[in-house]
Amino acid sequence: MKYVSTRGTAPELSFEEAMLTGLARDGGLYVPAEVPTLSRDDIASLAGQSYEQVAFTVMRPFIGEEFSDRELSACIRHAYAGFGHAVRAPLVQLGANHFLLELFHGPTLAFKDFAMQLIGQLFQAALEKRGQKVTIVGATSGDTGSAAIEAFRGLDNVDVFILFPDGRVSDVQRRQMTTPVEGNVHALAVDGDFDDCQARLKDMFNHFEFRDAVGLAGVNSINWARVLAQVVYYFTSAVALGAPHREVSFTVPTGNFGDIFAGYIAKQMGLPIRDLVIATNQNDILHRTLETGAYTKAGVTPSISPSMDIQVSSNFERALFDAYGRDGAVVAEQMAELAGGGFTISQGAIDFLRGVFKSGRASEHETMETIKETWEATGEVICPHTAVGVKVANEHLSDVPMITLATAHPAKFPDAVKKACGRDAALPPRMSDLFDREERVTRVPNDLTALETLILNERRA
Ligand SMILES: Cc1ncc(COP(=O)(O)O)c(C=O)c1O
Ligand SMILES: N[C@@H](CCOP(=O)(O)O)C(=O)O
Secondary structure (H helix, E strand, O other), rough: OEEEOOOOOOOOEEEHHHHHHOOOOOOOEEEEEOOOOHHHHHHHHHOOOOOHHHHHHHHHHOOOOOOOOOHHHHHHHHHOOOOOHHHHHHHOEEEEOOOEEEEOOOOOOEOOHHHHHHHHHHHHHHHHHHHHOOOEEEEEOHHHHHHHHHHOOOOOOOOEEEEEEEOOOOHHHHHHOOOOOOEEEEEEEEEEOHHHHHHHHHHHHHHHHHHHHEEOOOOOOOHHHHHHHHHHHHHHHHHOOOOOOOEEEEEEOOOOOOOHHHHHHHOOOOOOOEEEEEEEOOOOOHHHHHHHHHEEEOOOOOOOHHHHOOOOOOOOOHHHHHHHHHHHHHHHHHHHOOOOEEEEEHHHOOOOOOOOHHEEEOOOHHHHHHHHHHHHHHHOOOOHHHHHHHHHOOOOOOOEEEEEOOEOHHHHHHHHHHHHOOOOOOOOOHOOOOOOOOOOOOEOOOHHHHHHHHHHHHHHO
């Protein structure tokens, strides 16, 4: 299996190379040269299998020979052993034909753990074989950072620096990043928003001297391995509700477009998905883009679903690549225009995107109302990101089951939850002392040179 860049000029890589490389050297994102498919019988045979078995079947064709079957199975087994639910990603019924897919039973209580725990294992295996060390730099609006720190803390061959927008993540998210004591992890509070953090991260990848000097690696969803691991729960949940014999739809609370892109890959692999619905908060650039055909940045407005406070949605580039018939030159042109504020998508490409994705948005008020109504109607306490999904999903219900991704545990956002439905969302016992632990954080300007200097000084040689 080979991986190609969405901008068409970076070298083709294997799975392991693409995983360790992160951003392609032409600034693009790696995608598989071809998406492998599973037959109807293959999909039917997943029924009754464990999460780990399905993960192996779904991911194996993407991974190639660098990981043996035995190594891959071991990585998968270790990745999910610490999850707090036996089925890893359980379904909970919300309405007659509406289900929540609970993706928050991992160690940091957000869907990011599904991919991050696995790539933590895959990185370790690959780095040990190669005798290599890397410096991971990540940008986060809250959840990626905590999941990455949890997955890589204490490892000898990895230093981790996480850039988060100062004052724009929840207290629980911040403390998950700032309280680990291991010297190889560093939480950096950036004077800016998430888009600034992600832009500086991409600047570092595009600054080859720095990139090569520190052995830069990325664990944001710019890393294909992150997206791949997220494809698995589309299969487990759809099969639990009758696929391949019956279609299902998904609504996905969306920010950086990685999670819904994983759903698009599942569909390409043969999973019978009818609708893939993008749910945005008031930072609704993706919803506006589908409506108008123009991707126009409007500035990030802080919301009660902070992990989705994003305007430059990284993985949208992967969808555009397919929408433009995999023409990397056109994608590169559009991304260059984005620096100036936005770009207009061609009629053919927007028709393609509208054929694959539907969309909707939830205002702050609607998000709060949805938390309250869901609690009153079902007894389920949901987080604000999930509420954005539920609100939009309710507008897209049909005769096939709708699965809304519950992307984080409500206890990560206790203030919004309490205000909306009067409920206290308690952290699990293993985290009950989170607010007693000492914080370790470095405040940094939104400046590439300052960030690079800090990383060069702080990383272990
Ligand atoms: C809780 C939560 N929900 C939804 C999202 C959006 O996911 P994506 O960025 O993959 O679109 C995020 C951030 O990624 C998140 O942390
Ligand atoms: N919402 C994310 C933003 C980064 O997304 P990623 O999937 O590209 O890592 C977060 O919580 O950090």
